[in-house]
Amino acid sequence: MNYLNNKYDVIVVGAGHAGCEAAISCAKLGAKVLLATLNVDHIALMPCNPAVGGPAKSTLVREIDALGGVMGEVADATYIQMKMLNSSKGPAVRALRAQSDKKQYMAYMRNIIENYENIYLRQACITDLLVENGEVVGAIDEFGIEYSARAVVLTTGTSLNGRIFVGLRSYSAGRLGEKAAYGLSESLVKHGIEIKKLKTGTPPRVDKRTIDYSKMTIQPGDEQLHFYSFKPNRPVRPQYPCYLTRTNEETHAIIKANLDKSPMFQGLIQGVGPRYCPSIEDKVVRFSENPSHHIFIEPEGLGTYEVYIQGFSSSLPADVQVKMLRTLPGLEKAHVIKSAYAVEYDYVPAVQTTHSLMSKKIKGLFFGGQINGTSGYEEAAAQGLIAGINAFNYLNNTEMLELSRSSSYIGTLIDDLVTKDIQDPYRMLTSRSEYRLLLRQDNADARLTPIGKKYGLIDDAQYKVFTDKQEAIEKELSRIKEAKVSATDEVNSILAKYGEHMERGMKIAELLKRPNIDYAVIKEIDSVTKDLNIPYDVAEQVEILVKYDGYLKRQEFQVEQASKLDxxxxxxxxxxxxxxxxxxxxxxxxxxxxxxxxxxxxxxxxxxxxxxxxxxxxxxxxxxxxx
Ligand SMILES: Cc1cc2nc3c(=O)[nH]c(=O)nc-3n(C[C@H](O)[C@H](O)[C@H](O)COP(=O)(O)OP(=O)(O)OC[C@H]3O[C@@H](n4cnc5c(N)ncnc54)[C@H](O)[C@@H]3O)c2cc1C
Structure with a gap:
């Protein structure tokens, strides 16, 4: 059946985090896009924690932004808490984390999508691919409607043949409140693509009116605000706290006594779960020597009483979950709104795709997000962006965007996926990169914005913001390599507050190398620097480039060595x-x-x-x- 003149350039299947980036990037580049998804009211839904970023993931978000994607902008526009994690540690592991208003996040993303005249949203379940002579030519939905396109991007998340487990009960669903998608896995197998199973899980949601926060430790947001997007003038919003509580012996005893009711421990779930995001029962069994685990209470948004119980993923029966929860200080009277659950789903091992995320078997077919065996919104968005850009490149027979490991975490993530046979849901970690000192969240623009410009996703205005910043960094670096501070008594009395002393006058750059000295101190002792009013992001780069110069050069040498094998x-x-x-x-x-x-x-x-x-x-x- 083919009516409504269903001809598109690209079909994106799924409007999750990968699908939104894929559709928006293609549309921005000028393609006519069909964005087909199971429920158009669930666009960019966060089915797990309502937060963006955190270790390694924040670098992905900044890289997405630097390349011209939208996740950073949406997170900045809808946060209810911003926090820089590891702020006292080195720049390679500092990580921004935004607690998001889940509903506002979805609404903001939908608004971006609806503002593109060339994105056609459609609530439909895609059940089959149309393939001719090894090339994709379209897709079919559950009602038999055909859509034609020369490129298809599959970003189906946990929906393919999804099955939810709560205790020993299970039912067909891709995630809570959304049906599973049938047909597409079988279609892929029919076309010679291998499918495997993975599992993930989510914790319960609780009514905050039934929580006694006085028994918990408050976790406020930062006073000094940071944002994801490199675009200027990000919105300053009021911040709301999260809270910390802990499991105890009683919680662990209930879990251990009920393991016979766990679908994981009873072998009902075959798929492997995320190693770095284990369920609470996994943690209690695997780390039995640990008497307590941190549990964070995070708001799901401003207009709701629903809170997320971070660290308490479970697939134990609903009544056992309530008993476990009520052992946590502050949650003794907790009313559970949604039970925790595990979901098992089909994924397509990404060794079957190239670095462009195009299938090796079917030309024009791209994969992005959880369907490639990853876990996490940021990992999904990063792949969606690359798959979208490359779907457009494929249509136009132009050079594919394949990022190297030394350019980005996105390059590292995709290289790991397509060259390693991943066995459990892949999550980005700083330890996955051999170049993590070079690949920091703070310099994602320097690494990737020129690439985003080359591929047409960064407009002139944004590129000017970028080049102005780079020029300011260069100018300030040159200045402080020449400008000197004298070793006066006044200067030394200020330095003494920071445990430092100067015997003789020295160049600012030399002084800035000392571990206790940062730009704020330089401003205190040098009125010229103070009067220059260097913007925070410029000063941050200058400081990192000066302080870590030796380490950075060593890592650049490693990149050079590795490129020989390339x-x-x-x-x-x-x-x-x-x-x-x-x-x-x-x-x-x-x-x-x-x-x-x-x-x-x-x-x-x-x-x-x-x-x-x-x-x-x-x-x-x-x-x-x-x-
Ligand atoms: C229960 C659960 C627990 C999770 N736990 C964690 C966690 O602990 N840590 C973590 O980092 N991440 C977790 N995640 C993962 C995180 O939600 C995903 O990694 C992320 O949302 C993946 O993004 P995506 O775009 O690939 O897929 P999704 O965001 O899932 O979006 C997929 C989209 O595809 C649509 N779709 C699927 N099939 C079809 C079809 N045939 N036709 C049309 N549309 C289709 C769906 O409607 C959906 O909109 C969890 C997810 C779930 C569901």
Whole structure:
């Protein structure tokens, strides 16, 4: 059935965090987009915690913004608390976290989408793909309606064949209040794509009027506000606190006594759960020596009494959950609005896609978000953005955007997904990057905005903001490498407050290298610096570049070394089975993943360093023989 002239350039399936970025980026670039989703009132829904960012994830959000995506802007516009985590630690691990108003977040994102004349929203369940001669040509919904497009981006989250578990009961659903999506998994399998299962879970939601906050520790937002977006003039909003409570022996005893009612522990769920976001019963069993776990009470928004019980994910029966909750200080009389649950769903192991996030089997078919085996809004949005940009590049036969590991966390995330056989939901962590000192949240614009501009997502006005900032950083760096402060008694009496002393006058840059000295101190001792009124984000960059100069240079050297392996391109038609002297495990992995360079091959789990050396010699000979 084909009516309504259903011809589009791109079909995005799913309006979650990945789907919104994919649809918006394609539309911004000029494509006509169909955004099909199970429920248009659930656009950009946060089915888990109402928060954006945190360790490593904040860098992803800043990178999305630097490339021209929208997540940072939406988080800035709808926060009810902003906090810089690890603010006393080094810049590589500082992380912004926004507690969001869940409903406002969704409304703001929907508004952005509705402002694009070339995005066509449609409430529909896509059940089949139309593929001709190895190329996608459209999709079909549950009513048999056909939509044609040369590119399709699948961002289906936890919906494919989703099943919710609460205790030993289970029912079909993609997440609470939304049906599961049937048909599409089977369609993918029919077209030769492998599907596997994963699991994730969410904690209960409680009525805040039944909580005694006086028994908890208050967690306020920051006074010095930071934002995600590099766009100027971000909105200043009132902030609301979160609270901290803890589990205790009684909580743990109830959990242990009820493990026989857990679908995880009873083997009803086959899919592997997120290693870095375990359920409370997992934590109690795996870390049995730990007598207590932190539990954060977070508001879901301003216009609601619903609060989120962070750290208390569970799939135990609903009545057991209430008993467990009521052992927590302050929650003795808690009224549960929504029970915690686990959901098992289909995903498409991303080793079947290239770094552009396009399927290796079906041209024009892209995947982004949880369907690729990740967990988290930020990971999803980052992939959605890249999949969207590349769907457009595919349509126009222009160069695909494939970010390197040394350019970004987004590049690292995608490289990990497509070269490693991920077995549990993948979450971004700072430890996943070998270049984390270079890939900080504070310099995402310097790393990626020129790329966003090149691919058409950064407009001239935004680019001018960027170049002005970079010029200001350069200018200030040059100034402080020359300008001196004298070692007067007055200066030393100020420095003494910070445990510092100067024997002789020195350049500002030299003084700024000292661990106890920051820009605020320099302003105190040097009236010229004070009068210059350097903006915070410029001073922050100058300080980091001066203080960590040695470490940054060392990491830049590592990038240079690693890029040598990148120069060894592997021919597309290489037959690994015919190569002597490399292990069969290496042959299997390389045949399955088909890396494009030796650097990619070297990062594949199970590929031995000795085999890489053999391949290097072989590729050298091959390239030599073709000269
Ligand atoms: C129960 C639960 C617990 C979670 N726990 C955590 C956690 O602890 N930590 C964490 O970081 N993240 C967690 N998440 C994950 C987080 O919600 C997701 O990673 C994130 O939302 C994924 O974004 P996405 O865009 O890939 O998918 P989603 O946000 O899930 O969006 C998918 C969209 O696709 C639509 N869709 C699906 N199939 C079809 C179809 N066939 N046709 C049309 N539309 C379709 C759906 O309606 C939905 O709008 C949890 C999610 C759930 C559901």
């Amino acid at each position: 120069k060894f391109k592997i021919p597309d038609d290489i037959d690994y089975s015919s190569i002597d002297h490399i292990s069969s495990e290496t042959k299997d992995k390389l045949s399955k993943i088909r890396p494009k360079t030796l650097a990619q091959a070297s990062r594949i789990g199970g590929v031995k360093p000795a085999d890489i050396s053999i391949l290097m010699v072989m590729l050298e000979r091959h390239q030599f023989s073709r000269l």
